[in-house]
Amino acid sequence: MGLFLLIASALLAKLGYYQLIKGQEIARQAVAMRSRQVELKEYNRGEILDRNLLPITGTQTSTALYCLPREMTRNQTQDTNTSGKVAAKSGEQNLVRTTQILTGIIASTTQGDPEPSPCVIDLYAELKQAMNSGKPFVRIASNLTPEETARINASQLSGVVAAPVIRRYREDGFMAHILGYCSGGQNQEGITGLEKHYDNILRENTTSHELTSILDARGIAIQGLMFKLRNEQDRHRGALVLTIDKRIQATVEQAMNEQIKTGAVVVMDVNSKEILAMASRPAFNPYEVPQIIKDDKNGSLNNRALMAYHPGSIFKILVTAAALEEKLVSPDEEFNCKGNYVFNDEVSIPCLREKGHGAISFSQAFSLSCNPTFIETGLRLKRAGLLTYAERLHLTDEKILGYGNYQANSYITIENADPAVGNACLGQEGVMLTPLQICNLVATVADNGRYAPPVLVRYTIDQEGNKQMLTPPTKEQVISPQTAQILQQLMQKVVTEGTGKTASLTEVSVAGKTATSQTGNYDQEGNEILNTWFTGFFPADNPRWAIVVLVEGGKSGAENAAPVFKQIAHQLLQ
Numbered sequence: 001m002g003l004f005l006l007i008a009s010a011l012l013a014k015l016g017y018y019q020l021i022k023g024q025e026i027a028r029q030a031v032a033m034r035s036r037q038v039e040l041k042e043y044n045r046g047e048i049l050d051r052n053l054l055p056i057t058g059t060q061t062s063t064a065l066y067c068l069p070r071e072m073t074r075n076q077t078q079d080t081n082t083s084g085k086v087a088a089k090s091g092e093q094n095l096v097r098t099t100q101i102l103t104g105i106i107a108s109t110t111q112g113d114p115e116p117s118p119c120v121i122d123l124y125a126e127l128k129q130a131m132n133s134g135k136p137f138v139r140i141a142s143n144l145t146p147e148e149t150a151r152i153n154a155s156q157l158s159g160v161v162a163a164p165v166i167r168r169y170r171e172d173g174f175m176a177h178i179l180g181y182c183s184g185g186q187n188q189e190g191i192t193g194l195e196k197h198y199d200n201i202l203r204e205n206t207t208s209h210e211l212t213s214i215l216d217a218r219g220i221a222i223q224g225l226m227f228k229l230r231n232e233q234d235r236h237r238g239a240l241v242l243t244i245d246k247r248i249q250a251t252v253e254q255a256m257n258e259q260i261k262t263g264a265v266v267v268m269d270v271n272s273k274e275i276l277a278m279a280s281r282p283a284f285n286p287y288e289v290p291q292i293i294k295d296d297k298n299g300s301l302n303n304r305a306l307m308a309y310h311p312g313s314i315f316k317i318l319v320t321a322a323a324l325e326e327k328l329v330s331p332d333e334e335f336n337c338k339g340n341y342v343f344n345d346e347v348s349i350p351c352l353r354e355k356g357h358g359a360i361s362f363s364q365a366f367s368l369s370c371n372p373t374f375i376e377t378g379l380r381l382k383r384a385g386l387l388t389y390a391e392r393l394h395l396t397d398e399k400i401l402g403y404g405n406y407q408a409n410s411y412i413t414i415e416n417a418d419p420a421v422g423n424a425c426l427g428q429e430g431v432m433l434t435p436l437q438i439c440n441l442v443a444t445v446a447d448n449g450r451y452a453p454p455v456l457v458r459y460t461i462d463q464e465g466n467k468q469m470l471t472p473p474t475k476e477q478v479i480s481p482q483t484a485q486i487l488q489q490l491m492q493k494v495v496t497e498g499t500g501k502t503a504s505l506t507e508v509s510v511a512g513k514t515a516t517s518q519t520g521n522y523d524q525e526g527n528e529i530l531n532t533w534f535t536g537f538f539p540a541d542n543p544r545w546a547i548v549v550l551v552e553g554g555k556s557g558a559e560n561a562a563p564v565f566k567q568i569a570h571q572l573l574q
Contacts, residue, residue, distance in 0.1 A: 071159030173283030312517030367498030402457025512536025
């Protein structure tokens with residue numbers, strides 16, 4: 001009896017072991033033996049991630065219609081004819097019937113739709129070609145509607161599945177100007193932006209999604225278990241990690257959608273010079289690039305954050321830095337503004353205030369953007385002085401760490417004549433800068449005169465998961481801390497007492513500068529089209545963020561650009 005109990009206990013223990021411990025492993029192996037996996041290669045590129053490893057690409061999912069021709073012809077089905085006899089349908093007949101049903105589903109749900117799902121054209125021939133060439137599956141329609149998906153699922157057709165597909169880009173154009181876009185097909189090639197610059201890294205990610213079908217003992221796919229999408233094992237391989245903060249980028253793009261039709265915004269970390277957000281308007285849908293190229297009247301493919309513009313009065317920041325550094329002016333020095341600066345009997349430049357400011361200190365002139373004061377100050381520097389400090393503050397530098405193939409059309413070339421120097425001091429003739437360059441100039445001032453090139457990429461991750469860090473920028477003291485601190489105070493007065501009051505925040509102090517620049521272009525009524533600016537940093541007493549806002553076709557920096565700055569800054573403080 002004891003021996004019997006001992007044997008029984010051993011058998012029960014072994015049974016328990018296989019049921020409880022080995023059960024899952026046995027089940028997994030059984031499924032694997034009856035599984036057929038088909039790789040999806042349409043999105044076989046590495047991810048692009050933000051600074052917190054949040055995905056920027058691959059965040060959108062759509063439903064696509066897939067057919068497996070061999071699965072459709074493998075299984076014979078039965079049908080009842082008019083005589084009541086049951087007849088077997090051949091695999092070929094099954095393929096024809098399935099094709100007819102699918103065509104009907106797609107066609108019926110796209111009638112009258114202004115943007116219908118792709119219609120199935122000669123589906124039978126397409127499936128036969130795929131089968132003859134050995135393709136395990138073919139995608140025959142994309143972006144299925146919920147109605148289409150429901151009808152396909154209800155049909156229970158063999159070898160047919162409506163499967164989720166991870167799309168690389170957002171159709172609303174989120175970060176489209178930074179990311180760029182790829183060519184179509186299975187072997188996607190980066191055409192513009194980061195996709196092109198890091199094509200070798202992003203292409204190395206060979207990990208892909210898989211469609212998996214579960215087969216029964218006869219080798220036939222089990223309905224309800226067929227074609228489940230298998231996730232990647234490690235999505236952070238062959239990837240690119242940016243300095244962009246996805247939350248800040250979303251804040252910027254939302255503000256632009258609400259207030260800017262055409263323009264650009266850049267947000268930068270003052271200390272690290274890392275680009276936290278960069279956006280351009282109008283945006284574009286990466287999936288519609290071929291159509292946009294044919295008829296891009298609005299220049300939506302242009303990244304305006306990297307395009308050169310006359311900076312207007314923002315250039316007075318450089319004039320001030322140079323004059324203070326050379327001790328050619330002091331904040332308390334008094335000037336006399338009569339409403340214009342007269343070079344000769346034929347040439348004069350007006351002040352923003354038609355009647356003039358009268359007696360005005362340099363500090364007041366900065367906050368009120370008095371043109372004659374800055375022309376007089378710039379003439380003290382002369383052409384050579386302006387060019388020297390433009391180079392010293394790297395306003396002729398187009399470097400972006402992590403974006404080495406970037407080429408801007410910015411320049412500072414000032415003619416050797418007083419009117420040309422005067423115009424240059426106002427950020428017009430001979431001065432072209434990008435919004436990114438302007439943002440970095442402000443970040444340099446906020447960082448007590450320390451310059452470093454802007455940074456867009458933190459590191460890459462290879463296929464083995466190894467990080468390749470980009471060399472961090474080395475800071476350069478381009479103006480003295482004393483000069484920078486005076487500039488910080490002057491820029492703060494712009495917001496508290498001058499032209500930038502519309503950018504003020506209740507939470508913290510703000511320092512900034514407004515600008516309105518001429519373009520030389522006119523609308524149908526004969527009015528000149530103006531570009532409006534606001535750039536600044538905050539908190540003013542402990543700078544953390546620098547922002548530049550460009551609004552094309554505005555009225556003034558205070559009216560159009562400063563409120564956008566305020567909205568973004570307020571959100572960053574939340």
